[in-house]
Amino acid sequence: MTETIHPEAPRRRRRIAGTLATLALASTALTGILWQQGMAASPSDTPPAIVMPRAMAPSSFADLAERVSPAVVRIAVTGTASEPQSDEDGKNLPPFMRRFAEPQRRVRGEGSGFIVDPSGIIVTNNHVVGSAQTVTVTLTDGREIAARVLGKDARTDLAVIKIDADGPLPTVAFSDDSSARVGDWVMAMGNPFGLGGTVTAGIISARGRQIGAGPYDDFIQTDAPINPGNSGGPLFDLHGQVVGVNTAIFSPSGGSIGIGFAIPSSIAAHVVSQLREHGSVERGFLGVTLQTLSPAMAQALGRPDRKGALVAAVEPNSPAQQAGIREGDLLLAFGGTAVVNAGAVARAAADAKPGESSTVELWRDGSSRTVTLRIGTQPQQQREANAGQQSGPQSLGLALAPAPKGADEAGAVIAAVQPDGPGAEAGLRPGDLIIRAGNAAVTRPEDVIRALASARSGGKEALLLQVARGGQHSFVAIPLKAA
Structure with a gap:
């Protein structure tokens, strides 16, 4: 049997094929729209892509x-x-x-x-x-x-x-x-x-x-x-x-x-x-050296995340010590506000008024507890008022604390650095560990005080410190004539 092909047949087939392709594209577009609206055209376990409305940038x-x-x-x-x-x-x-x-x-x-x-x-x-x-x-x-x-x-x-x-x-x-x-x-x-x-x-x-x-x-x-x-x-x-x-x-x-x-x-x-x-600015004072948690620290403490601030050192007779806060405590909340990291506590404490009472939620030995402390006055503010009579490490623009128990090295931790003081000019930062001062090893802040007094009495123009930071040791010379 011979098939008769109408001259228009090929064109008609092309039109039909084009129409089907158009319908297929429309169906695909409709499926995408339904999928974006949470109504998948066909069952699937694949989560929908995040589609945000297009934001208009300022024209000018x-x-x-x-x-x-x-x-x-x-x-x-x-x-x-x-x-x-x-x-x-x-x-x-x-x-x-x-x-x-x-x-x-x-x-x-x-x-x-x-x-x-x-x-x-x-x-x-x-x-x-x-x-x-x-x-x-x-x-x-x-x-x-x-x-x-x-x-x-x-x-x-x-x-x-x-x-x-x-x-x-x-x-x-x-x-x-x-x-x-x-x-x-x-x-x-x-x-x-x-x-x-x-x-x-x-x-x-x-x-x-x-x-x-x-x-x-x-x-x-x-x-x-x-x-x-x-x-x-x-x-x-x-x-x-x-x-x-x-x-x-x-x-x-x-x-x-x-x-x-x-x-x-x-x-x-x-x-x-x-x-x-x-x-001037009056700031509150707690008297602690804090660290932000690393993933390993959080795991060791049994915490589900890295939120909080770990107490690395507590200054003697400080508001924190008087409230019963200890080294190794994890501060979870300060004044009713959750603590994200160590910096958050420093800023919140600084904003608090000296003499006010504040609650601190902390994590110790696998459980949480709450203590109340009275905000103190920044020692730096007191030192600045008597700058001419300074003779301890504060005259270097530094606040020191004992190294935390169990630390890899003995020494004195720099708890704070006066921004315009000699210590800051020498590049020292909070968290640095002073391990030698002058010619003597440092095991506590008092060793730095003795080395400073010895350098001054000997007429030296600078005090040489050996500092540990991030596992690296370096020497820093602090000019005494500016201290």
Whole structure:
């Protein structure tokens, strides 16, 4: 039998095939839609892919910049900045970590700031104004006004200055940074390289960064380009509120590579309030040396996670010792708030007022218990009030504690380092273990005191310390003429 093929048949077959293919694609698309909505077209144990609604990026930051820029100022100083800032200068910051003010060897420096009160109250970094002889603020309208320093805090690198203008000035306000999330848009403003008002934008790259700048590290990391001269400038959220104070960058060259750090507004607002009112910051004191748990430590303690802070040392006659806290205890909560790591306890204790009582939940011998302690006053604050009479390790800008029981090496643990003290200038950090002082081995803090007294009585200009850090030993010389 001969098949008769209609001339239109091949085209008809192609149309039918095309229609079937279209229906197949439509079916596949429909299946994907149903699957995304949680209604799989066919049974399967494969979990659905995470599908988020498409977020719209800001079409422009122009309106935001125009609204907040009048409150952002340029700060020029003459004299010397408070601290050397580069890694070559041997300060606390790790290699490649730099702040933005001009180094101490310069006679002129520049930074940024922002107005938080119409009367002329301005927030900036401590290392911007430092020990400057003069401070001059330039407003966006071009006016240059002399400023005076109301207060500064080296531990958080914040300072408050004031100018007297002819009338009320435009202001910006701190935000509640607890709602700021990784991935949120932010905008930085300031005075990079002395060029004047500059706007850059990016996102929050990380929260809770610790960069070795001090005991209260809790930085916001951002990829918004910030450079030398941006110090003290604001990091804005999309509502025009200050979510952080730009203060440091990670950079091999000194310029921006997209890794900058800002002091969170929650810390800045608290410190600025005290500096405005008192000119200094009063902090609470517990008297413990704390460690963040490693996975092995958590397993050894029978804990399901790494949350908490392990007590490595307790200072004699401290609030912690008086409350019955012991070495080896794991602090789980402070003042009713769960403890995430050692830094969280340091910040919470610092924010507490001396004389107040606080509850501490801790883990000991496989069970939890709660103790009550009375917050003390930071010994450093007491030492600063009597700086001329110092003769112990505090005159080196160090607070020492005994090495924890069972430690690999004997020595004296550095519990705290004064940010602008001789110890900090020599590169010492909290947690370092002093194992030799002068020519003698160290088994307890008193050995350092004896070595210091011997060095002074012998007319030496420096005290040589051998320090253990991360399993490595090194020698550090601390000048005594500055102590």
